Amino acid sequence: xxxxxxxxxxxxLTKLYGKQRGILDIDLDIERxxxxxxxxxxxxxxxxxxxxxxxFIFPTRGRASIFGLDIKQNSLETRRRIGYxxxxxxxxxxxxxxxxxxxxxxxxxxxxxxxxxELAARLDYDxxxxxxxxxxxxxxxxxxxxxxMNKPELLILDEPTIGLDPLMQQEFYRLIxxxxxxxxxxxxxxxxxxxxxxxxxRVGIIREGQLIAVEDIDVLKxxxxxxxxxxxxxxxxxxxxxDIPGVRDVQVHDNILTCTVAGELDALVKAAAQxxxxxxxxxxxxxxxxxxxxxxxxxxxxx
Amino acid sequence: xxxxxxxxxxxxxxxxxxxxxxxxxxLAAIIIAFYPVIRDATFITEYLESFxxxxxxxxxxxxxxxxxxxxxxxxxxxxxxxxxxxxxxxIGFGSGAIAGEEERRTLDLLLSNPxxxxxxxxxxxxxxxxxxxxxxxxxxxxxxIGGAIADMGLNLLRLAAVCFSGFLLAIxxxxxxxxxxxxRGKRGxxxxxxxxxxxxxxMLNALAPLIDWLEPFQVASPFxxxxxxxxxxxxxxxxxxxxxxGLTIFFLVIAIATFERRDVAV
Numbered sequence: 001x002x003x004x005x006x007x008x009x010x011x012x013l014t015k016l017y018g019k020q021r022g023i024l025d026i027d028l029d030i031e032r033x034x035x036x037x038x039x040x041x042x043x044x045x046x047x048x049x050x051x052x053x054x055x056f057i058f059p060t061r062g063r064a065s066i067f068g069l070d071i072k073q074n075s076l077e078t079r080r081r082i083g084y085x086x087x088x089x090x091x092x093x094x095x096x097x098x099x100x101x102x103x104x105x106x107x108x109x110x111x112x113x114x115x116x117x118e119l120a121a122r123l124d125y126d127x128x129x130x131x132x133x134x135x136x137x138x139x140x141x142x143x144x145x146x147x148x149m150n151k152p153e154l155l156i157l158d159e160p161t162i163g164l165d166p167l168m169q170q171e172f173y174r175l176i177x178x179x180x181x182x183x184x185x186x187x188x189x190x191x192x193x194x195x196x197x198x199x200x201x202r203v204g205i206i207r208e209g210q211l212i213a214v215e216d217i218d219v220l221k222x223x224x225x226x227x228x229x230x231x232x233x234x235x236x237x238x239x240x241x242x243d244i245p246g247v248r249d250v251q252v253h254d255n256i257l258t259c260t261v262a263g264e265l266d267a268l269v270k271a272a273a274q275x276x277x278x279x280x281x282x283x284x285x286x287x288x289x290x291x292x293x294x295x296x297x298x299x300x301x302x303x
Numbered sequence: 304x305x306x307x308x309x310x311x312x313x314x315x316x317x318x319x320x321x322x323x324x325x326x327x328x329x330l331a332a333i334i335i336a337f338y339p340v341i342r343d344a345t346f347i348t349e350y351l352e353s354f355x356x357x358x359x360x361x362x363x364x365x366x367x368x369x370x371x372x373x374x375x376x377x378x379x380x381x382x383x384x385x386x387x388x389x390x391x392x393x394i395g396f397g398s399g400a401i402a403g404e405e406e407r408r409t410l411d412l413l414l415s416n417p418x419x420x421x422x423x424x425x426x427x428x429x430x431x432x433x434x435x436x437x438x439x440x441x442x443x444x445x446x447x448i449g450g451a452i453a454d455m456g457l458n459l460l461r462l463a464a465v466c467f468s469g470f471l472l473a474i475x476x477x478x479x480x481x482x483x484x485x486x487r488g489k490r491g492x493x494x495x496x497x498x499x500x501x502x503x504x505x506m507l508n509a510l511a512p513l514i515d516w517l518e519p520f521q522v523a524s525p526f527x528x529x530x531x532x533x534x535x536x537x538x539x540x541x542x543x544x545x546x547x548x549g550l551t552i553f554f555l556v557i558a559i560a561t562f563e564r565r566d567v568a569v
Contacts, residue, residue: 047569054415057566080417090408094315095305103305107416146412 007032007154007185008053012062015052021209022048025062028204028211030187035180037200037217038189045209046189047087050158054084066154080108083147087158087189089139091131097142098127104146111149119145122171136163148175155179157188161195173199197221223263227283230257233276244268308413308423312430316396320434323392327442330388334379335449341369361509364530372455373535376446383505385442386469386529390501393435393477398493400427401562402484410567421559424485428555431477439470464534471547472529476501478554486561488568525550 008030015022023045030036038046051057053064055075064071066078091100097120105111120127125141134142140163147155161169176186176199190196196203197217204214215223232255241257242250244267250259255278261268265282272280304314313320341347348369351359364382368374401424404410413423443466450457476497483493504524508531511521521527528547532540 051411051567051569056411056414076417076419079415082415084412084415086411086415088408089412091412092315092409099305103311104412104416106306107308107413107418109417 005032006030006068008036008064008066008187009068010053010062010064013049013052013064014060014062015048015057016060021045022060023052023206023209026206026211028214030185032185033180033183034201035176035186035188035199037196037203038187038206039191039193039196039203040189040206041191044206046191046206047158048209049206050084050087050156050187050189053156054079054082081153083150083152083155085143085147085155085157085160087162089143091139091142093132093134094130096128096130097125097134097145100131100142101127101146101149105149108150112151115151116145116149119148119175122175123168137165137168140164141168144172144175148179151182151184153184155184155186155188157186159190160188161190161192169195225260225262226265227260228258228265228268229279229281229283230272230277231255231279231281232257232272233278236275241268241271244271308418308426309430309433312400312427313433316430316434320437323438324441327388327438328445330384331380331442331445332449334376335446335453335455337379338372338375338453338455341375342372357513360513364509372450372457373461376455376457377530377533377535381465381469381535382509382530385466386472386505386526389435389438389469389473390476390498392438393431393473394480394494394497394501396431396434397477397480398484398490398497400424400431400481400484401558402488402490402493405488405568406490408569411569414567420563424481424555424559424562428478428481428558431481432474435473435477436470439466439473442466461535461538464539465530468529468534468539468544468547471544471551472525475525475547475550475554476504478551478558482554482558482561485558486565488565 006029008028010026010028013026013028014024016024026045026049038049040046048057052059053066053071055071055078058072067081069078071078092103095103101111101116105113105116117127119125120141123141123144125138125145129138131139131142140160144157144160147157161172164172176188179186186199188196188200200217202214202216203220205212213220235255236252236257238250238252238257241247241259246262246264247268248260248262250257257272259268304310351369362383363378369378401410404413414420443463446462446466447457447459449455450462479500480493480497483496484490487493504526507517508521508524508526511517511524511527521531525547528540528543532543534540
């Protein structure tokens with residue numbers, strides 16, 4: 001992959017804080033035009049990774065480049081082309097939204113103010129309100145507006161939807177879709193699975209400072225563990241199903257079979273087809289379950 | 304007022320600056336209002352001179368002579384009150400410049416812009432210089448007008464020299480505060496360290512002439528370079544001013560160098 005296609009590239013990026021772990025040997029390649037989800041629970045190292053990329057904190061070892069430019073040598077140039085939303089955003093709350101955005105736009109050499117107003121309207125944000133008086137969700141909106149307002153090549157968003165009501169989340173997803181359609185790149189961190197599922201092309205899962213998996217979202221879903229409930233016309237015996245590869249936790253109560261299936265359903269469905277099937281209920285895996293599946297695999301291999 | 308960090312910082316300080324300015328006006332006016340009384344009542348001068356030399360030196364310095372306008376102002380304002388207030392202002396400003404943004408967690412958003420760290424420190428420093436200079440000018444103007452009304456016969460250029468000298472002293476200490484804030488990111492620590500250095504500097508300069516073994520160390524006090532040449536009577540001593548400016552540059556370099564090399568706290 002050439003640097004041109006690779007928007008974010010890290011090699012063994014490590015940040016250690018004394019005994020407390022930061023991030024360890026993070027290897028990432030984010031391609032131009034993709035929406036990358038950086039998924040992990042609080043304290044896993046998502047914010048540490050982002051703050052290292054933006055050069056707020058310096059890596060203990062390893063290196064990183066953005067737009068093919070080394071973050072240490074070219075921090076200024078990379079930041080010029082990045083829109084950033086800090087996690088747990090704090091802004092100058094003695095200003096109004098319009099004043100804050102005006103100040104930030106001057107620091108960036110000007111923005112298209114019409115676009116600012118369009119963003120504000122779409123997010124239902126009142127630019128004239130003093131930020132001090134705003135709810136958490138409305139503060140988050142001004143954070144999003146400032147990140148999007150320059151139409152940056154790369155958006156780095158740390159927990160972007162925290163505090164947003166569901167309607168505004170939808171609008172945010174539409175904004176992300178537009179950014180992607182324009183060939184720009186998004187790197188967003190989240191611990192909210194449906195969000196990642198909804199907007200991301202690829203997902204990196206981080207746990208205790210280590211990147212444990214990077215997968216296409218479809219692969220992640222496909223590898224997921226599904227819970228299945230099959231209702232037969234007549235009672236069946238569990239033995240016929242428990243030997244099928246990928247099928248676990250088989251339980252039979254009279255003519256109802258419940259089990260979990262990892263990966264493809266084909267073998268199970270064919271086995272079930274020998275009987276008269278009344279109903280099949282499949283519980284679509286949530287990201288929580290996908291996530292837990294990954295975590296459990298890790299635990300198993302560690303044990 | 305939001306075009307850059309200097310203007311934004313001035314805007315944030317506008318209310319504080321207004322009250323500080325009013326305070327300086329009131330202080331200068333009150334002291335000058337007392338001048339005719341003290342000048343005409345020789346018993347006060349005699350009473351003051353009856354105090355032990357050490358006591359007077361500690362609060363009014365050796366450049367005090369209550370019979371002259373310059374001596375009166377030196378003793379009442381320029382030896383202690385003026386530099387003390389200027390230092391409180393500049394140290395407060397310097398401590399909060401970077402560490403305040405960091406503690407309020409607004410530094411991340413600021414630094415995410417295409418803005419060098421040294422540039423941020425320089426703009427904050429410039430804002431501190433402008434605000435402190437404004438206070439010095441307000442103080443000078445009030446004394447100039449009040450002095451004319453009270454017929455003190457002050458040389459306005461010399462008056463400006465001592466006000467400016469105090470400004471240089473305040474900036475030197477404010478830059479120490481800036482440097483501690485830049486290197487440690489803690490506003491309280493920065494205020495404590497710079498405030499303590501201010502007190503030591505003052506005491507050293509005030510006591511050194513009275514204590515034999517301390518006397519050689521007087522030149523280690525920044526206060527010495529502010530007032531010892533008596534700028535109100537003699538004008539600004541270029542060498543002494545240069546020492547204060549040199550200190551400022553030294554600590555400004557330290558501020559930038561340490562801030563460039565450290566992690567910014569979340």
